[in-house]
Amino acid sequence: MNDMVIPAGLGTLLAAIAGILVVASTIGFVLARRYSPGGENEVIENLNQRIRSWWLMAILMGIALLGGRTGVVLLFAFASFSALREFLSLIPSRRADHWALALVFFVVLPVQYVFIWQQYYGMYSIFIPVYAFLLLPVVAAIRGDSHGFLDRVSEVQWALMVCVFCVSHVPALLTLDIPGFEGRNVLLIAFLIVVVQLSDVLQYVWGKLIGRRKIAPRLSPSKTLEGFVGGVASATLVGAGLAWMTPFTLLQAALLALMIALLGFVGGLVMSAIKRDRGIKDWGHLIEGHGGFIDRLDSVIFSAPIFFHVVRYFWSVA
Amino acid sequence: MKKPSWRASLTGMLIRLFARLVTSPRPIWSGIAPIARQRLYYANHSSHGDFVLIWTTLPPRLRARTRPVAGADYWLASPLRRFLIHEVFQGVLIARQRKTDQTATQPQGDPLEDMGAALAAGDSLILFPEGTRNTREDGMLPFRSGLYHLAQRHPEVELVPVWIDNLNRVLPKGEVVPLPLLCTLTYGAPLPRIDHESRTDFLARAQESLMALAPNAQEASLQGGASHE
Numbered sequence: 001m002n003d004m005v006i007p008a009g010l011g012t013l014l015a016a017i018a019g020i021l022v023v024a025s026t027i028g029f030v031l032a033r034r035y036s037p038g039g040e041n042e043v044i045e046n047l048n049q050r051i052r053s054w055w056l057m058a059i060l061m062g063i064a065l066l067g068g069r070t071g072v073v074l075l076f077a078f079a080s081f082s083a084l085r086e087f088l089s090l091i092p093s094r095r096a097d098h099w100a101l102a103l104v105f106f107v108v109l110p111v112q113y114v115f116i117w118q119q120y121y122g123m124y125s126i127f128i129p130v131y132a133f134l135l136l137p138v139v140a141a142i143r144g145d146s147h148g149f150l151d152r153v154s155e156v157q158w159a160l161m162v163c164v165f166c167v168s169h170v171p172a173l174l175t176l177d178i179p180g181f182e183g184r185n186v187l188l189i190a191f192l193i194v195v196v197q198l199s200d201v202l203q204y205v206w207g208k209l210i211g212r213r214k215i216a217p218r219l220s221p222s223k224t225l226e227g228f229v230g231g232v233a234s235a236t237l238v239g240a241g242l243a244w245m246t247p248f249t250l251l252q253a254a255l256l257a258l259m260i261a262l263l264g265f266v267g268g269l270v271m272s273a274i275k276r277d278r279g280i281k282d283w284g285h286l287i288e289g290h291g292g293f294i295d296r297l298d299s300v301i302f303s304a305p306i307f308f309h310v311v312r313y314f315w316s317v318a
Numbered sequence: 319m320k321k322p323s324w325r326a327s328l329t330g331m332l333i334r335l336f337a338r339l340v341t342s343p344r345p346i347w348s349g350i351a352p353i354a355r356q357r358l359y360y361a362n363h364s365s366h367g368d369f370v371l372i373w374t375t376l377p378p379r380l381r382a383r384t385r386p387v388a389g390a391d392y393w394l395a396s397p398l399r400r401f402l403i404h405e406v407f408q409g410v411l412i413a414r415q416r417k418t419d420q421t422a423t424q425p426q427g428d429p430l431e432d433m434g435a436a437l438a439a440g441d442s443l444i445l446f447p448e449g450t451r452n453t454r455e456d457g458m459l460p461f462r463s464g465l466y467h468l469a470q471r472h473p474e475v476e477l478v479p480v481w482i483d484n485l486n487r488v489l490p491k492g493e494v495v496p497l498p499l500l501c502t503l504t505y506g507a508p509l510p511r512i513d514h515e516s517r518t519d520f521l522a523r524a525q526e527s528l529m530a531l532a533p534n535a536q537e538a539s540l541q542g543g544a545s546h547e
Contacts, residue, residue, distance in 0.1 A: 086500065
């Protein structure tokens with residue numbers, strides 16, 4: 001694809017997102033003026049922190065999408081790296097894992113993104129689950145420490161699966177070859193990210209407005225049945241509304257958005273279960289108001305590879 | 319403490335930048351506020367980077383008056399190390415006693431004299447009472463008695479426990495490649511003073527209040543590698 005041309009529709013979408021954020025910032029400003037002038041209302045302060053971070057994330061994402069393949073690959077490689085260090089910082093590895101972890105950070109992650117950049121489907125779809133998953137336990141075993149071996153090996157593999165393999169399927173959307181959609185693949189990424197993130201936001205909003213019944217009180221006390229239904233339904237509508245910039249029909253776009261929102265929800269649930277197990281509330285502290293990178297990526301993690309393969313199976317010719 | 323040369327300031331800045339890039343160290347002020355007050359920070363010791371992280375997370379005004387206590391045998395071994403410890407960190411160098419009997423009272427007067435002189439001059443100190451880097455997977459080595467003697471002689475100085483978490487995994491002893499894992503530093507409440515406390519009791523209490531700051535305190539206190547469930 002030609003990296004230099006801004007695909008039709010991307011400008012409109014970015015303008016719409018900027019518009020939504022302007023509205024959000026205005027609401028946040030008015031709420032803070034009225035209910036939290038001295039910064040004493042925790043919910044409103046957190047809301048405004050989140051909106052500020054959303055601006056930053058939207059701007060970075062916009063630059064990457066305008067920058068084409070190289071920009072998108074670099075952005076998601078960085079997101080993977082940040083997620084991976086959050087994940088691996090929380091698992092109790094031992095000294096004998098040092099080489100394996102160094103390989104994960106400095107070899108496996110860069111190589112996976114090089115394959116993505118090369119659009120080398122035959123390698124990026126098996127490099128981690130076949131080669132990395134078989135090599136890493138060998139490296140750990142060579143050091144001779146068998147204490148908790150299976151736990152250690154599987155924790156590192158899960159970290160790779162979640163933070164690198166799954167996340168790398170977002171830029172992998174650029175490698176699909178959809179007849180009549182040439183040069184516009186960044187809009188598939190925009191579709192996925194907008195639906196999944198709006199689904200999160202709308203679940204939060206619906207939950208705050210009418211949330212009563214907790215859906216998973218032990219894993220994620222803020223998730224409610226009303227928030228889930230309202231959020232997923234409205235994200236489906238948003239997806240249908242974005243059909244114009246995708247290769248999908250209205251119905252197809254709605255169904256894909258429904259799938260993305262559902263996968264995003266269960267992804268968030270799984271990542272919450274890991275957080276509970278490790279006894280933490282947030283994965284990190286780098287994104288103001290949101291927590292860590294994984295806190296923002298958790299719903300992308302499960303939806304990206306499935307969205308990729310569904311679109312590849314039904315629409316792509318390569 | 320003297321004012322560092324521009325070379326030393328620049329080197330210090332680069333070292334802090336490197337430490338931030340690799341471990342993104344985050345201070346958690348759970349027991350003290352980061353305000354200028356004379357303190358003796360004592361922390362767990364697992365890597366040469368330990369005091370660098372404390373030094374990095376202290377605000378500039380505190381950092382300028384805080385000196386790490388370090389082993390002379392290591393830091394005097396090369397011109398580069400001498401430059402770093404004398405000019406950049408302005409450390410207090412002490413001769414580490416390599417005795418088997420770690421509880422022996424005060425075999426040499428010098429280390430305490432040197433540390434005491436720095437405290438008397440109004441500086442804060444960073445001290446690792448385990449004496450040497452802890453290479454065990456969990457738990458701590460027994461504390462040496464220096465902390466007790468300093469506490470006795472300088473009752474005006476706050477004794478602040480600092481738990482450095484994860485750095486032992488960033489660069490374990492003997493490894494060359496650092497892992498970019500996130501580190502936190504928990505600054506606990508100053509150790510309360512108890513009159514007529516025995517040395518053993520004091521050191522045990524100091525160690526307990528440090529280990530209590532570990533994010534997973536139960537795990538850290540398990541002895542003998544049972545932490546991995």
